Amino acid sequence: MTMLIIGLILFLGIHALTTLRGPRAALIGRLGEGGYKGLYSVVAAVGLVLIVWGFGRYRADDYVQLWIPPAALRPVAYVLMWFAFVALAATYSPAGKIKGLLHHPMLVSVKAWALAHLLANGDLGALLLFGAFLAWAVRDRITVARRGDQGARSMGVTSGDAIALVVGTIAFIAMFWLHPLLIGLPIA
Numbered sequence: 001m002t003m004l005i006i007g008l009i010l011f012l013g014i015h016a017l018t019t020l021r022g023p024r025a026a027l028i029g030r031l032g033e034g035g036y037k038g039l040y041s042v043v044a045a046v047g048l049v050l051i052v053w054g055f056g057r058y059r060a061d062d063y064v065q066l067w068i069p070p071a072a073l074r075p076v077a078y079v080l081m082w083f084a085f086v087a088l089a090a091t092y093s094p095a096g097k098i099k100g101l102l103h104h105p106m107l108v109s110v111k112a113w114a115l116a117h118l119l120a121n122g123d124l125g126a127l128l129l130f131g132a133f134l135a136w137a138v139r140d141r142i143t144v145a146r147r148g149d150q151g152a153r154s155m156g157v158t159s160g161d162a163i164a165l166v167v168g169t170i171a172f173i174a175m176f177w178l179h180p181l182l183i184g185l186p187i188a
Helices: 002-017 022-060 072-090 096-103 105-120 124-145 160-182
Strands: none
Touching: 002 022, 022 096, 022 105, 022 124, 072 096, 072 105, 096 105, 096 160, 105 124
């Protein structure tokens, strides 16, 4: 569990740094733009590796069941995951109605992904992992709003919306096949 916690601190900590404009600017001033991006990338990568490794070790050695998620929440988790994939695809699609309505589709995607996993899992490690990501995404969205960054503007329906819906839906369907291969757990 220690590796998971250290990984979360590194990964989410470096991502939270981007919202702290003063310290971020000071670090860029000290390291230069390239040095800052390099440090950011290394810390994020190490954090991600520790999260994956730590969560795997937790599931293998220290698993603690806190509650049994109700089967009735499974469809809710599926809908949230589909929405998370569409929002993620909208992040990288041309501007459209979906991106405009969500304003910050990446943060919306992380929140939906984390909430879906909190609904579907009742163990301590999942609570820690997905709860930390949900808390970070909520905090980040509040911070972004406070500094006046309203994100993408709403437009009419565009090809970006079709791309987000198609790519997000394909990714959602692929998740049923890929999740056991990549994560080692089938989707219930």
